[in-house]
Amino acid sequence: MENYSFTWVQFYSEFADKLLLYQNNRQALIQILKDEYDKLNLHNHFIQKDGPLNDIGPFTVFGCFNRGLTDENRIALMKSIGLKIGVETDAPSDLKGVPILNNMRTLFYSLKSENIEESIDNLWQLFETAINFADEPSETNRVNFKNFFDIVRKQSGIRWNITMGLYWIRPYSYLNLDKTNRDYLIDTKNIFGKQIAGISDLKLPNSEEYLEIIDKCKYLFEKEDSVVKSFPELSYNAWIKKDPREGSSTIDPTPQTEVRYWLYSPGRQAKKWNEFYQNGIMGIRRGEIGDLRQYSSKTSMKNKMKEFYGEEFSYRNAAHATWQFTNEMKPGDIIYAKQGQSKVIGRGVVQSEYIFDNSRDEYKNIRKVNWTHKGEWPHPGKAVTKMLTDITPYTAYCKKLKALFFDDAEEELQNEVELTYPEYTEDDFLEDVFMDSERYHTLVALVKSKKNIILQGAPGVGKTFVSKRLACSIMGTWDPNRVMMVQFHQSYSYEDFIMGYRPTENGFELNHGPFYEFCKQAQEDDENDYFFIIDEINRGNLSKIFGELMMLIENDKRGEKLRIIYSDELFSVPPNVHIIGLMNTADRSLAMIDYALRRRFAFFNIEPAFDSEGFQTMVTSSNNSRFSKLIEQVKLLNEFIAQDESLGEGFKVGHSFFCLEGNVSNDILSSIIEYEIVPLLEEYWFDEKDKIEQWKKTLYGSIK
Structure with missing residues (x-):
């Protein structure tokens, strides 16, 4: 590898030592962060909707300067905070290869968790035992580290990010397992990919597995043919291989696990x-x-x-x-x-x-x-x-x-490879979706009691996004085999949905539709929940599509058998199949859902979430004050739309148009206004040009 000096390592290690002194004085630590953010005129992301945080974890402090900021701001923050807590080593000038967090996941715990104080205490315990074990690798320290690693590993808000945090505090002792490094470690082109097993995108390893990977890497560092000799070199090599033009690696998205x-x-x-x-x-x-x-x-x-x-x-x-x-x-x-x-x-x-x-x-x-x-x-x-x-x-x-x-x-x-899927919990849902815990529990209760639910809302409120995560949170796992999605349209029919004859080279043959196949699959796995999602459910002729299954989808008719028209077969919809329909309330070209189907579904409104804690955190993390001003104008626009007699609540602009991560430029905001929001307004007020011009001027004005 090229000759590169890891000047950041000594600073990060001393920063960890000095930070440990604040384990029992966290209020002073929070005040230091507030003062230094104010001094540098940077947004303090330790502010909640109802005031400042009243506790903080050690890895979150490191996350202040290891997130989606410019290198200039990262260095300024680490230098400023470091001086306050007593770090004597000069702040580094080069951060090449240092992994950073996604701006939306910097806390290492969920603000919505009921046991947040215990979670933060556990993070401090892991922080302390990790430093002790790195500095003195005795068996006692190893046992203590493993104990707290396995406790923290199960906490809400913890994924691969905890290995990143451990790497920051002792870069020569712990291995960062972000997506960039995982890809590098399984690459058979290098010595690690040929000899290290057990690394999967699907599951964060437990303490024993994690330490085994670390020990194996250290063994391979000693090999003459190894091009890297330490974890910083390994991470730097992985970083360069990922993209020589880019400067950071971030927490990876949900892995793709479907068999192809x-x-x-x-x-x-x-x-x-x-x-x-x-x-x-x-x-x-x-x-x-x-x-x-x-x-x-x-x-x-x-x-x-x-x-x-x-x-x-x-x-x-x-x-x-x-x-x-x-x-x-x-x-x-x-x-x-x-x-x-x-x-x-x-x-x-x-x-x-x-x-x-x-x-x-x-x-x-x-x-x-x-x-x-x-x-x-x-x-x-x-x-x-x-x-x-x-x-x-x-x-x-x-x-x-x-x-x-x-x-x-x-x-x-018997011949398939058994796949495991990532855990997905209520806490994960609340982190991903801008919805509070009370509404989530209401929604889950409706799904479980009614079996069939329709998520309805204005354009851009994230109905599809919510539906998939709702299903996975109830299942407890991100299993794509137990969730299916189709989209209805005016030409969709019973033959497409349930079964019907299709032409072949030799005539016609009976083909089964996706809902029929999905029910059969769920029937064979009746101990697990299955979710069938129907996008644009009100665009199809529902009586025509469901046919005689209109009765079978009722919650109290699940499991009852009925002979279907194309086959001499008694068919039933299993109790473990849940149907989630999605409906756009601003689609005025559609008739209302007929009563026969309406009484079989519960209806749940998904509202624009501009005022939610998660959305506000995202906006303030953007490092663009004009983003906040634009959102305030969009909220006023929604009030105006709601009061318009020809529109109403169902035509509001949803928050997903503005779900942006990292630094947000004015050019991005301008593009959203011009190509997404204005066309929507032109559809709403196609014969009222003055309203369109009024709001175009207002929206553009907020970002100038």
């Missing part, structure tokens, strides 16, 4: 099939352009292919396939191997991330695969000619391919 299905040709006319099957791998060509992970985009792949193979072709399909093979395919995905357009010759489960094996003569880009089947089966229809195709969206097609190998779903499940 791929149709794959093992060489032209499957010439590599026997070799791949015997060696338990799959491979693609283009090894001449090197390790595919070095390319940051499909365009860069295409440009390299043109340079190497010639300019006469576009390489669009080739780059798309190599990009998907390298970056989108995941362990657990299902592979169907084909030969030509008429034969399926095998099935397998992906077992590894992408590997570049330069020792191979050809097909150097590989993944390990557990090939579960080998033989010859007729392909249903004609297969695409491409070497690799993501067929996941084509659910009927995937079912036909599955049917070639399995007569019953239980046999198939």
Whole structure:
């Protein structure tokens, strides 16, 4: 790696030592933060709606200068606060590779938690035991550290951020496991990816697992062929590899965990099939352009292919396939191997991330695969000619391919990779959604008692965002297999939703719709909740779409059987299926939901949340005072809309138009006004130009 001096390490370590002295004097610490923020004329994000915070955790203090600010402000803050608490080391001038927090998640605890005082006390205990264990790695200190790590790990507001906090306070002792570092550690191109296992995007490790990873890394640092010799070097390398142009890594979003299905040709006319099957791998060509992970985009792949193979072709399909093979395919995905357009010759489960094996003569880009089947089966229809195709969206097609190998779903499940999914709790919901605890509990109670609920609200209040997180919070996990979403429209029918006949090459065949399949899936897993989300529920002809199921979806009719019109089958809607409909109250082209369906649903209003604690925190974290002024004008606009006789409450402007993280520029705010808010107003007041001009002037004026 390049010669780089980690000047920040000594400052951060001494800052932690001095900060520990305030463990039992936190009010003084809060006052110091207030004074230094005021002195630097920076927004103090330790202010709640009802006043300043009355307690603070140690990692949150570090978060003051390890968040989405300019480096200039970060350095000014750490220098100013450091001087106040007695840090003698000079503040660093270069913060390359130091991980930072998402501005919305800087506290390391939830303000909505009922046991916030206990949570903060636990964070201080972990902070103290982590310093002790790093400075004196005795067995006693190790046990104490593990104890508090496992306690804090389960607290609301704690995810991968706690490993970031530990890394800040003792950079040579603890490993930061943010997304950037996790990707680096599982990259088989370096020594760590080849020898470290157990790192997953899905689950924060417990203390034993975390320390095992740390010990393994320290062991690998001693290897002669290791390009890094410490955790700061590791993090810096990962940071550079992520994007040499950018200067920070942040908390990653919710991981994607859905199994995907791929149709794959093992060489032209499957010439590599026997070799791949015997060696338990799959491979693609283009090894001449090197390790595919070095390319940051499909365009860069295409440009390299043109340079190497010639300019006469576009390489669009080739780059798309190599990009998907390298970056989108995941362990657990299902592979169907084909030969030509008429034969399926095998099935397998992906077992590894992408590997570049330069020792191979050809097909150097590989993944390990557990090939579960080998033989010859007729392909249903004609297969695409491409070497690799993501067929996941084509659910009927995937079912036909599955049917070639399995007569019953239980046999198939024995061959699948068992996936675990991230926990998602009430606290996570309250952190993500601008809703208070009381309304959340009301909403959950409605879902559980009524089984069917419609979330209704004005444009931009986040109905879709709320619905998915509501489902996952009730389930307790972010499991995409137990949540399905469809969108209704004027042409949507019973045949699309439940079942109906569809044309084929040889006539017609009966196909099952998504709701039918979802109910069958839920029926086999009756101990778990399932959620079926219908966007734009009032855009469809509901009586036509639901048909005889109108009765079966009632909460007191769940489990009762009724013969459905297209099949000699008794069908029921299981009690563990919950239906969440989404409805835009500003859609005046639609008739009201008919009474037959209305009485089967509870209706819950999602209001604009401009005054909520979470939204206000986001605005004040933007470092742009004009953002706050714009929001005040939007709130006045909503009052004006609510009083307009031709509109009303259901036409207010929602807060999601303005959900912005990090530093927010005036250009961004201007773009939202011009391309999102003004077009909405033009639709509302299409024949009242004076009102549009009045509010355009007002909104633009607030950011000038």
